[in-house]
Amino acid sequence: MNGPHDLGGQMGFGPVAPEKDEPYFHAEWEKRALGLTLSCGAFGAWTIDESRHARENIPPPDYLSASYYEIWMRALEVLLERHGFATAAEIDAGHKQTAGAVPKRVLKADMVASVLARGGACDRPVETAARFAVGDKVRTKNFNPETHTRLPRYARARSGVIEAVQGSFVFPDDNAHGKGETPQWVYTVVFDGKEIWGEGADSSLTVSIDAWESYLEPV
Amino acid sequence: MHDHADHDHDHHHDNRYSDMQARVKALETVLTEKGLIDPAAIDAIVETYETKIGPRNGAHVVAKAWSDAAFAEWLNTDATAAIASLGYAGRQGEHMRAVFNTPETHNLVVCTLCSCYPWSVLGLPPVWYKAPAYRARVVIDPRGVLAEFGLTLPAEKKIRVWDSTAELRYLVIPERPEGTEGLSEQQLAGLVSRDAMIGTAIASAPGVVA
Numbered sequence: 001m002n003g004p005h006d007l008g009g010q011m012g013f014g015p016v017a018p019e020k021d022e023p024y025f026h027a028e029w030e031k032r033a034l035g036l037t038l039s040c041g042a043f044g045a046w047t048i049d050e051s052r053h054a055r056e057n058i059p060p061p062d063y064l065s066a067s068y069y070e071i072w073m074r075a076l077e078v079l080l081e082r083h084g085f086a087t088a089a090e091i092d093a094g095h096k097q098t099a100g101a102v103p104k105r106v107l108k109a110d111m112v113a114s115v116l117a118r119g120g121a122c123d124r125p126v127e128t129a130a131r132f133a134v135g136d137k138v139r140t141k142n143f144n145p146e147t148h149t150r151l152p153r154y155a156r157a158r159s160g161v162i163e164a165v166q167g168s169f170v171f172p173d174d175n176a177h178g179k180g181e182t183p184q185w186v187y188t189v190v191f192d193g194k195e196i197w198g199e200g201a202d203s204s205l206t207v208s209i210d211a212w213e214s215y216l217e218p219v
Numbered sequence: 220m221h222d223h224a225d226h227d228h229d230h231h232h233d234n235r236y237s238d239m240q241a242r243v244k245a246l247e248t249v250l251t252e253k254g255l256i257d258p259a260a261i262d263a264i265v266e267t268y269e270t271k272i273g274p275r276n277g278a279h280v281v282a283k284a285w286s287d288a289a290f291a292e293w294l295n296t297d298a299t300a301a302i303a304s305l306g307y308a309g310r311q312g313e314h315m316r317a318v319f320n321t322p323e324t325h326n327l328v329v330c331t332l333c334s335c336y337p338w339s340v341l342g343l344p345p346v347w348y349k350a351p352a353y354r355a356r357v358v359i360d361p362r363g364v365l366a367e368f369g370l371t372l373p374a375e376k377k378i379r380v381w382d383s384t385a386e387l388r389y390l391v392i393p394e395r396p397e398g399t400e401g402l403s404e405q406q407l408a409g410l411v412s413r414d415a416m417i418g419t420a421i422a423s424a425p426g427v428v429a
Contacts (some may be wrong), residue, residue, distance in 0.1 A: 008331035008382065009359045013352040018419075022345050024269050029243040034268070034343070035261025036247060041256070054335055068334060068349040077246065083317055088248050094245030096252035109259035119310040119339075122386040141359045150384045152331050156360065169314075169386055186242060188386050197359055204377045207358050210385035 003056035004063035008154040009093055009197070026067075033069040040186050042115060043103030045083040046112040050124075054078045124183035126168040130213070132187055135219040136162045140189070140211065144182035148176035151215045155207075158217055160191040163208060171212055185213040235246060273342035273411035275392055276307045280340060281416065282407035284317070285395045293318065298390065302340060312339025318381060319392045324392045325366075325376050327418035329357045330383040334395070337388035341413055350415065360380060368419040391415065393422040 025031050027101040041051065043148060052077035055063075063071060080086040084101035133137060142157035143149075150172050166188060193205030236338065250256040280302055284291040292302040302308070313339060318326040334349040347353050359363045359377045360390040364405060365371070374379070381389045393415045401424065414420035 005332055007351050007355040007419040010355040011354050013350075016347050016350070016352045016364055018347050018358070018368055018414075019345070022341055024263075026346070029240040031238075031265040032243045032261060036250070039256045039260055055333065064351060066414065067239075067249060068346070073239070073243060073246070080246075080250075085255060086246075086253070090249045091246055094248050096249055100253060103255060106255060106257065107260045108257045108342070109263045112260050112267065115310075116272075117309040119308065119313040121313045123314065129321065134351070150332060152382065154289050154331070155382075161283065166314075166316075166385070166387060171253055171254065186387075188378075188387075189363070201359070202362060202378070204374070205383060206377070207380045209382045210387055212285060212385070216298035 001056060001148060002153060003176045004058065004060035005052075005056040013051060015082070030067075030069045033067050033073050035074075037072050037115055038075060038116075039107045040080065042107035042111075043083075043085070043107055044105060045085070045103060046079050047170075047175050049148060049170070050117045050122065050178075051075060051079060051173040052172070053176040055201045056148070075156075076077070084102070122170045123167050124170055124181055126183050126185065128185075130165050130187075132162045132165070132216065133211070134162055138162060138187075138216040139187060139219050141215050141217065145173070146219045147173060148172050149215075151211060152209065154196055155189075155191065155209050155211075158191055158195050160189040160195065160208075164188040168209060169212070171214070173212070173214075186210050187213070187216065189216070205218075268338075268343050272338065274340075274416065275408070277337070277340035277341075277413070277416045278303075278318075278411035279305060279404075280307065280390065280410040281392055281411045281422075282404045284392050285399075285407050287403050287413060291319075291392075293305070294392070302390075307339050309339050312337050315340070315390060316387050316388045316394050317390050320394045320418075321376055322394070324379050325372055325418065325421075326389075327356070327357060327361055327378060327380045328383065328389040328391060329354060329380060331355070331358055332382075332384060335383040335386075336386060337390055339388075340390055341416060346405075368414065370420055391418045393420075396422050396424045398425055 055071050058074055091095050140156050141157045152184045166186045168183045169186045169217045171184045188208050190206050190208040193201040284294050287344050294317045298317040315419050320326055331354050334344055336344040358380050361380055410423045425428050
Protein backbone atom coordinates (compact mmCIF):
# COMPACT_ATOMS: atom_id res chain seq x y z
CA MET A 1 0.00 0.00 0.00
CA ASN A 2 1.03 3.60 -0.48
CA GLY A 3 1.38 4.19 3.23
CA PRO A 4 3.52 6.52 5.32
CA HIS A 5 6.13 3.78 5.65
CA ASP A 6 7.09 3.92 1.96
CA LEU A 7 9.64 6.68 2.39
CA GLY A 8 12.24 6.27 -0.35
CA GLY A 9 12.86 9.60 -2.08
CA GLN A 10 10.49 11.67 0.06
CA MET A 11 11.76 15.09 1.03
CA GLY A 12 11.37 17.47 3.93
CA PHE A 13 12.50 15.32 6.86
CA GLY A 14 15.63 17.34 7.45
CA PRO A 15 19.11 16.03 8.16
CA VAL A 16 19.94 12.63 9.57
CA ALA A 17 20.77 13.06 13.23
CA PRO A 18 23.28 10.45 14.39
CA GLU A 19 23.48 10.35 18.17
CA LYS A 20 26.91 9.94 19.72
CA ASP A 21 27.15 6.86 21.96
CA GLU A 22 23.49 6.11 21.43
CA PRO A 23 22.02 3.79 24.10
CA TYR A 24 20.12 0.69 22.98
CA PHE A 25 16.98 2.11 24.56
CA HIS A 26 15.92 5.69 25.27
CA ALA A 27 13.30 4.84 27.88
CA GLU A 28 12.32 1.88 30.02
CA TRP A 29 9.09 1.38 28.11
CA GLU A 30 11.05 0.79 24.89
CA LYS A 31 12.57 -2.32 26.47
CA ARG A 32 9.14 -3.63 27.38
CA ALA A 33 7.82 -2.74 23.91
CA LEU A 34 10.55 -4.81 22.26
CA GLY A 35 9.96 -7.74 24.60
CA LEU A 36 6.16 -7.56 24.29
CA THR A 37 6.36 -7.49 20.49
CA LEU A 38 8.65 -10.51 20.34
CA SER A 39 6.69 -12.38 23.01
CA CYS A 40 3.38 -11.81 21.24
CA GLY A 41 4.94 -12.75 17.91
CA ALA A 42 5.71 -16.12 19.49
CA PHE A 43 1.94 -16.78 19.83
CA GLY A 44 2.10 -17.94 16.21
CA ALA A 45 -1.12 -16.05 15.44
CA TRP A 46 0.24 -13.65 12.82
CA THR A 47 3.19 -13.43 10.47
CA ILE A 48 5.92 -10.81 10.20
CA ASP A 49 4.17 -9.64 7.01
CA GLU A 50 0.88 -9.10 8.81
CA SER A 51 2.67 -7.15 11.54
CA ARG A 52 4.47 -4.98 8.96
CA HIS A 53 1.10 -4.27 7.34
CA ALA A 54 -0.38 -3.32 10.72
CA ARG A 55 2.42 -0.77 11.12
CA GLU A 56 2.05 0.72 7.63
CA ASN A 57 -1.70 1.10 8.22
CA ILE A 58 -1.12 3.67 10.96
CA PRO A 59 -2.42 7.03 9.63
CA PRO A 60 0.43 9.13 8.17
CA PRO A 61 0.34 11.97 10.73
CA ASP A 62 0.57 9.44 13.58
CA TYR A 63 3.17 7.24 11.89
CA LEU A 64 5.45 10.13 11.02
CA SER A 65 5.30 11.71 14.46
CA ALA A 66 5.78 8.46 16.39
CA SER A 67 9.00 6.97 17.62
CA TYR A 68 9.69 3.56 16.15
CA TYR A 69 8.75 1.53 19.23
CA GLU A 70 5.56 3.57 19.48
CA ILE A 71 4.72 2.42 15.95
CA TRP A 72 5.35 -1.14 17.10
CA MET A 73 3.04 -0.76 20.08
CA ARG A 74 0.20 0.76 18.08
CA ALA A 75 0.41 -2.11 15.61
CA LEU A 76 0.66 -4.69 18.39
CA GLU A 77 -2.57 -3.43 19.94
CA VAL A 78 -4.31 -3.82 16.58
CA LEU A 79 -2.98 -7.36 16.15
CA LEU A 80 -3.96 -8.41 19.67
CA GLU A 81 -7.50 -7.13 19.16
CA ARG A 82 -7.82 -8.60 15.66
CA HIS A 83 -6.79 -12.06 16.85
CA GLY A 84 -8.89 -12.00 20.01
CA PHE A 85 -6.11 -11.88 22.62
CA ALA A 86 -7.14 -8.57 24.18
CA THR A 87 -9.99 -6.12 23.73
CA ALA A 88 -9.64 -2.35 23.37
CA ALA A 89 -11.48 -2.00 26.70
CA GLU A 90 -8.94 -4.26 28.41
CA ILE A 91 -6.00 -2.34 26.97
CA ASP A 92 -7.56 0.94 28.10
CA ALA A 93 -8.33 -0.41 31.57
CA GLY A 94 -4.99 -2.19 31.95
CA HIS A 95 -6.64 -5.32 33.34
CA LYS A 96 -8.05 -8.64 32.16
CA GLN A 97 -11.81 -8.64 31.59
CA THR A 98 -12.35 -11.69 29.35
CA ALA A 99 -10.63 -15.01 28.72
CA GLY A 100 -9.90 -14.35 25.05
CA ALA A 101 -8.10 -16.45 22.45
CA VAL A 102 -5.55 -19.11 23.36
CA PRO A 103 -2.20 -18.86 21.55
CA LYS A 104 -0.25 -21.76 20.07
CA ARG A 105 2.54 -21.07 22.55
CA VAL A 106 3.53 -18.68 25.32
CA LEU A 107 7.16 -17.58 25.36
CA LYS A 108 8.71 -18.39 28.76
CA ALA A 109 12.04 -17.04 29.94
CA ASP A 110 13.79 -20.38 29.52
CA MET A 111 12.73 -20.51 25.84
CA VAL A 112 14.10 -17.08 24.87
CA ALA A 113 17.66 -18.07 23.97
CA SER A 114 16.61 -20.91 21.68
CA VAL A 115 13.77 -18.95 20.05
CA LEU A 116 16.03 -15.98 19.24
CA ALA A 117 18.80 -18.30 18.03
CA ARG A 118 16.42 -20.17 15.75
CA GLY A 119 14.83 -17.09 14.18
CA GLY A 120 12.26 -17.56 11.47
CA ALA A 121 13.63 -18.52 8.09
CA CYS A 122 11.44 -17.35 5.19
CA ASP A 123 12.93 -19.36 2.33
CA ARG A 124 10.59 -21.98 0.88
CA PRO A 125 10.93 -24.34 -2.06
CA VAL A 126 8.93 -23.66 -5.23
CA GLU A 127 8.02 -26.03 -8.07
CA THR A 128 8.66 -23.63 -10.92
CA ALA A 129 12.02 -22.75 -12.44
CA ALA A 130 13.22 -19.19 -11.99
CA ARG A 131 11.78 -17.04 -14.77
CA PHE A 132 14.78 -14.69 -14.90
CA ALA A 133 18.53 -15.17 -14.93
CA VAL A 134 21.45 -12.96 -13.95
CA GLY A 135 21.92 -10.25 -16.57
CA ASP A 136 18.29 -10.21 -17.75
CA LYS A 137 16.70 -6.83 -18.23
CA VAL A 138 13.41 -6.43 -16.38
CA ARG A 139 10.79 -3.80 -15.68
CA THR A 140 9.00 -3.51 -12.37
CA LYS A 141 5.25 -3.52 -12.17
CA ASN A 142 3.32 -0.29 -12.09
CA PHE A 143 0.64 -0.77 -9.47
CA ASN A 144 -0.80 0.86 -6.38
CA PRO A 145 -2.38 -1.92 -4.35
CA GLU A 146 -4.30 -1.05 -1.20
CA THR A 147 -2.89 -4.25 0.28
CA HIS A 148 0.63 -4.98 1.55
CA THR A 149 3.49 -4.99 -0.94
CA ARG A 150 7.27 -4.85 -0.69
CA LEU A 151 7.78 -3.08 -4.01
CA PRO A 152 8.54 0.52 -2.99
CA ARG A 153 6.89 3.32 -4.93
CA TYR A 154 10.16 4.79 -6.15
CA ALA A 155 11.05 1.48 -7.81
CA ARG A 156 7.75 0.89 -9.65
CA ALA A 157 7.64 1.01 -13.46
CA ARG A 158 11.43 1.16 -13.67
CA SER A 159 13.87 -0.78 -15.81
CA GLY A 160 16.72 -2.60 -14.20
CA VAL A 161 18.94 -5.65 -14.46
CA ILE A 162 18.80 -8.93 -12.54
CA GLU A 163 22.01 -9.05 -10.55
CA ALA A 164 21.37 -12.13 -8.45
CA VAL A 165 18.81 -14.90 -8.05
CA GLN A 166 18.41 -15.10 -4.31
CA GLY A 167 16.24 -18.17 -3.99
CA SER A 168 12.54 -18.57 -3.25
CA PHE A 169 10.80 -16.92 -0.32
CA VAL A 170 7.38 -16.44 1.28
CA PHE A 171 5.40 -13.86 -0.74
CA PRO A 172 4.51 -11.02 1.64
CA ASP A 173 1.72 -9.56 -0.53
CA ASP A 174 -0.30 -12.76 0.12
CA ASN A 175 1.08 -13.78 3.48
CA ALA A 176 0.20 -10.44 5.12
CA HIS A 177 -3.47 -11.09 4.40
CA GLY A 178 -3.87 -14.70 5.46
CA LYS A 179 -3.66 -16.03 1.91
CA GLY A 180 -0.82 -18.41 2.68
CA GLU A 181 2.88 -18.28 1.98
CA THR A 182 2.66 -18.81 -1.82
CA PRO A 183 6.46 -18.57 -2.21
CA GLN A 184 8.11 -17.05 -5.27
CA TRP A 185 11.60 -16.50 -6.61
CA VAL A 186 13.32 -13.36 -5.35
CA TYR A 187 15.86 -11.41 -7.37
CA THR A 188 18.21 -8.55 -6.64
CA VAL A 189 17.37 -5.95 -9.28
CA VAL A 190 19.76 -3.07 -9.78
CA PHE A 191 18.76 0.30 -11.22
CA ASP A 192 20.78 3.27 -12.38
CA GLY A 193 20.17 6.32 -10.22
CA LYS A 194 19.07 8.20 -13.36
CA GLU A 195 16.43 5.58 -14.19
CA ILE A 196 14.82 6.14 -10.81
CA TRP A 197 15.41 9.82 -10.10
CA GLY A 198 15.76 11.24 -13.60
CA GLU A 199 17.20 14.65 -14.25
CA GLY A 200 19.74 15.76 -11.71
CA ALA A 201 20.33 12.27 -10.28
CA ASP A 202 23.72 11.43 -8.80
CA SER A 203 25.50 9.84 -11.78
CA SER A 204 27.61 7.65 -9.50
CA LEU A 205 24.54 6.07 -7.86
CA THR A 206 22.99 2.66 -8.34
CA VAL A 207 20.19 1.35 -6.15
CA SER A 208 19.01 -2.22 -5.78
CA ILE A 209 15.91 -3.81 -4.34
CA ASP A 210 15.08 -7.44 -3.69
CA ALA A 211 12.01 -8.15 -5.80
CA TRP A 212 9.62 -11.07 -5.88
CA GLU A 213 9.11 -12.58 -9.34
CA SER A 214 5.54 -11.34 -9.79
CA TYR A 215 6.80 -7.74 -9.43
CA LEU A 216 8.82 -8.14 -12.63
CA GLU A 217 8.20 -8.26 -16.37
CA PRO A 218 10.81 -9.07 -19.03
CA VAL A 219 12.01 -6.15 -21.16
CA MET B 220 10.20 19.60 22.00
CA HIS B 221 10.37 17.68 25.24
CA ASP B 222 12.59 18.13 28.21
CA HIS B 223 14.01 14.70 28.89
CA ALA B 224 17.61 15.20 29.84
CA ASP B 225 18.63 11.78 28.56
CA HIS B 226 17.19 12.37 25.16
CA ASP B 227 18.44 15.47 23.48
CA HIS B 228 18.21 14.73 19.77
CA ASP B 229 15.75 16.37 17.50
CA HIS B 230 12.77 14.08 17.11
CA HIS B 231 9.08 14.72 17.41
CA HIS B 232 8.27 12.75 20.53
CA ASP B 233 6.63 15.60 22.40
CA ASN B 234 5.50 14.31 25.77
CA ARG B 235 4.72 10.81 24.64
CA TYR B 236 7.33 9.15 26.78
CA SER B 237 5.36 9.24 30.01
CA ASP B 238 2.20 8.49 28.06
CA MET B 239 3.86 5.49 26.41
CA GLN B 240 5.24 4.25 29.72
CA ALA B 241 1.67 4.01 31.03
CA ARG B 242 0.30 2.50 27.85
CA VAL B 243 2.96 -0.19 27.62
CA LYS B 244 2.62 -0.99 31.30
CA ALA B 245 -1.14 -1.42 30.88
CA LEU B 246 -0.66 -3.81 27.97
CA GLU B 247 1.97 -5.83 29.81
CA THR B 248 -0.36 -6.10 32.81
CA VAL B 249 -3.33 -7.29 30.75
CA LEU B 250 -1.27 -9.92 28.93
CA THR B 251 0.40 -11.11 32.14
CA GLU B 252 -2.97 -11.48 33.89
CA LYS B 253 -4.14 -13.56 30.95
CA GLY B 254 -1.09 -15.79 31.11
CA LEU B 255 -0.13 -14.77 27.58
CA ILE B 256 3.29 -13.40 28.39
CA ASP B 257 6.02 -14.09 30.91
CA PRO B 258 7.55 -10.81 32.14
CA ALA B 259 10.77 -12.73 32.83
CA ALA B 260 10.91 -13.60 29.12
CA ILE B 261 10.84 -9.89 28.32
CA ASP B 262 13.70 -9.35 30.77
CA ALA B 263 15.62 -12.14 29.01
CA ILE B 264 15.01 -10.63 25.57
CA VAL B 265 16.18 -7.19 26.71
CA GLU B 266 19.24 -8.65 28.39
CA THR B 267 20.13 -10.56 25.24
CA TYR B 268 20.08 -7.44 23.07
CA GLU B 269 21.77 -5.26 25.69
CA THR B 270 24.63 -7.62 26.46
CA LYS B 271 24.97 -10.49 23.98
CA ILE B 272 23.99 -9.45 20.47
CA GLY B 273 25.57 -6.30 19.11
CA PRO B 274 27.93 -4.83 16.52
CA ARG B 275 30.98 -6.64 17.93
CA ASN B 276 29.57 -9.78 16.30
CA GLY B 277 29.72 -8.11 12.91
CA ALA B 278 33.16 -6.63 13.60
CA HIS B 279 34.41 -10.16 14.24
CA VAL B 280 33.00 -11.25 10.87
CA VAL B 281 34.74 -8.35 9.11
CA ALA B 282 38.07 -8.92 10.86
CA LYS B 283 37.94 -12.60 9.94
CA ALA B 284 37.19 -11.71 6.32
CA TRP B 285 40.17 -9.33 6.27
CA SER B 286 42.59 -11.89 7.66
CA ASP B 287 41.35 -15.12 6.09
CA ALA B 288 40.89 -15.16 2.30
CA ALA B 289 39.04 -18.48 2.36
CA PHE B 290 36.55 -17.10 4.89
CA ALA B 291 36.11 -13.96 2.79
CA GLU B 292 35.32 -16.11 -0.24
CA TRP B 293 32.82 -18.16 1.78
CA LEU B 294 31.26 -14.92 3.02
CA ASN B 295 30.98 -13.76 -0.57
CA THR B 296 29.25 -16.93 -1.79
CA ASP B 297 27.22 -17.97 1.28
CA ALA B 298 27.21 -15.29 3.95
CA THR B 299 24.51 -16.99 6.02
CA ALA B 300 26.61 -20.13 6.52
CA ALA B 301 29.92 -18.31 6.90
CA ILE B 302 28.52 -15.99 9.59
CA ALA B 303 26.73 -18.86 11.35
CA SER B 304 30.07 -20.70 11.56
CA LEU B 305 31.20 -17.96 13.97
CA GLY B 306 28.09 -18.49 16.11
CA TYR B 307 26.05 -15.56 14.84
CA ALA B 308 22.69 -16.70 13.54
CA GLY B 309 19.03 -16.42 14.41
CA ARG B 310 16.44 -13.69 14.44
CA GLN B 311 16.87 -11.10 11.65
CA GLY B 312 19.99 -12.88 10.47
CA GLU B 313 18.31 -15.88 8.88
CA HIS B 314 19.32 -14.87 5.36
CA MET B 315 22.53 -12.87 5.18
CA ARG B 316 24.42 -11.30 2.33
CA ALA B 317 27.82 -9.63 2.64
CA VAL B 318 28.67 -6.78 0.27
CA PHE B 319 32.29 -5.78 -0.07
CA ASN B 320 33.51 -2.23 -0.48
CA THR B 321 36.18 -1.84 -3.15
CA PRO B 322 38.37 1.03 -4.33
CA GLU B 323 35.70 1.67 -7.00
CA THR B 324 32.46 1.20 -5.06
CA HIS B 325 31.10 2.10 -1.62
CA ASN B 326 28.09 0.16 -0.33
CA LEU B 327 25.32 1.58 1.82
CA VAL B 328 22.35 -0.25 3.35
CA VAL B 329 18.83 0.97 4.10
CA CYS B 330 15.30 -0.33 4.49
CA THR B 331 13.06 2.33 2.99
CA LEU B 332 9.89 0.40 3.89
CA CYS B 333 10.46 -0.30 7.58
CA SER B 334 13.75 -0.88 9.35
CA CYS B 335 15.04 -4.27 8.27
CA TYR B 336 18.47 -4.71 9.81
CA PRO B 337 20.82 -7.63 10.51
CA TRP B 338 20.17 -8.00 14.24
CA SER B 339 22.29 -11.13 14.57
CA VAL B 340 25.48 -9.29 13.59
CA LEU B 341 24.74 -5.63 14.45
CA GLY B 342 22.21 -5.87 17.29
CA LEU B 343 19.24 -3.52 17.47
CA PRO B 344 19.31 -0.65 14.96
CA PRO B 345 20.01 2.92 16.05
CA VAL B 346 17.19 5.48 15.99
CA TRP B 347 18.55 7.25 12.91
CA TYR B 348 18.41 4.05 10.86
CA LYS B 349 14.70 3.71 11.66
CA ALA B 350 13.86 7.39 11.24
CA PRO B 351 12.26 8.94 8.13
CA ALA B 352 15.21 11.21 7.27
CA TYR B 353 17.60 8.33 6.64
CA ARG B 354 15.08 6.00 5.03
CA ALA B 355 13.83 8.73 2.69
CA ARG B 356 17.09 10.33 1.67
CA VAL B 357 19.73 7.67 1.41
CA VAL B 358 18.32 6.25 -1.84
CA ILE B 359 18.17 9.65 -3.55
CA ASP B 360 20.96 11.67 -1.92
CA PRO B 361 23.48 9.24 -0.45
CA ARG B 362 26.38 11.70 -0.63
CA GLY B 363 24.40 14.28 1.30
CA VAL B 364 23.56 11.72 3.96
CA LEU B 365 27.16 10.52 4.19
CA ALA B 366 28.31 14.11 4.65
CA GLU B 367 26.04 14.33 7.71
CA PHE B 368 27.97 11.38 9.12
CA GLY B 369 31.22 13.23 8.38
CA LEU B 370 32.13 10.97 5.47
CA THR B 371 33.12 12.59 2.20
CA LEU B 372 33.97 10.10 -0.52
CA PRO B 373 36.01 10.93 -3.62
CA ALA B 374 33.79 12.07 -6.50
CA GLU B 375 34.91 9.15 -8.64
CA LYS B 376 33.81 6.57 -6.05
CA LYS B 377 30.58 4.88 -7.12
CA ILE B 378 27.83 4.50 -4.54
CA ARG B 379 25.70 1.41 -4.36
CA VAL B 380 22.63 1.54 -2.13
CA TRP B 381 21.01 -1.75 -1.07
CA ASP B 382 17.35 -1.39 -0.09
CA SER B 383 16.44 -4.40 2.10
CA THR B 384 12.97 -4.93 0.67
CA ALA B 385 12.87 -8.72 1.22
CA GLU B 386 14.20 -10.99 3.94
CA LEU B 387 17.88 -10.70 3.02
CA ARG B 388 19.90 -8.74 5.54
CA TYR B 389 23.03 -6.97 4.36
CA LEU B 390 26.40 -6.58 6.04
CA VAL B 391 28.87 -4.15 4.48
CA ILE B 392 32.47 -5.39 4.56
CA PRO B 393 34.53 -2.18 4.61
CA GLU B 394 37.92 -1.94 2.96
CA ARG B 395 40.78 -2.96 5.19
CA PRO B 396 42.68 0.18 6.25
CA GLU B 397 46.29 0.58 5.22
CA GLY B 398 49.01 -0.10 7.75
CA THR B 399 47.18 -2.97 9.43
CA GLU B 400 49.35 -5.84 8.16
CA GLY B 401 50.65 -6.91 11.55
CA LEU B 402 47.40 -6.66 13.49
CA SER B 403 45.61 -9.58 15.08
CA GLU B 404 42.01 -10.41 14.26
CA GLN B 405 40.95 -8.88 17.56
CA GLN B 406 42.88 -5.67 16.87
CA LEU B 407 41.37 -5.50 13.38
CA ALA B 408 37.86 -5.89 14.82
CA GLY B 409 38.54 -2.82 16.94
CA LEU B 410 38.79 -0.73 13.76
CA VAL B 411 35.28 -1.68 12.61
CA SER B 412 32.37 0.43 13.85
CA ARG B 413 28.69 -0.39 13.50
CA ASP B 414 28.32 2.44 11.02
CA ALA B 415 31.11 1.05 8.83
CA MET B 416 29.05 -2.14 8.50
CA ILE B 417 25.97 -0.16 7.45
CA GLY B 418 28.03 1.97 5.09
CA THR B 419 27.70 5.36 6.79
CA ALA B 420 31.38 5.20 7.81
CA ILE B 421 34.56 3.49 6.72
CA ALA B 422 36.91 1.44 8.87
CA SER B 423 39.22 3.45 11.10
CA ALA B 424 42.95 3.71 10.60
CA PRO B 425 45.05 2.07 13.32
CA GLY B 426 45.33 4.29 16.39
CA VAL B 427 41.94 5.89 15.74
CA VAL B 428 39.06 4.66 17.86
CA ALA B 429 36.33 3.12 15.69
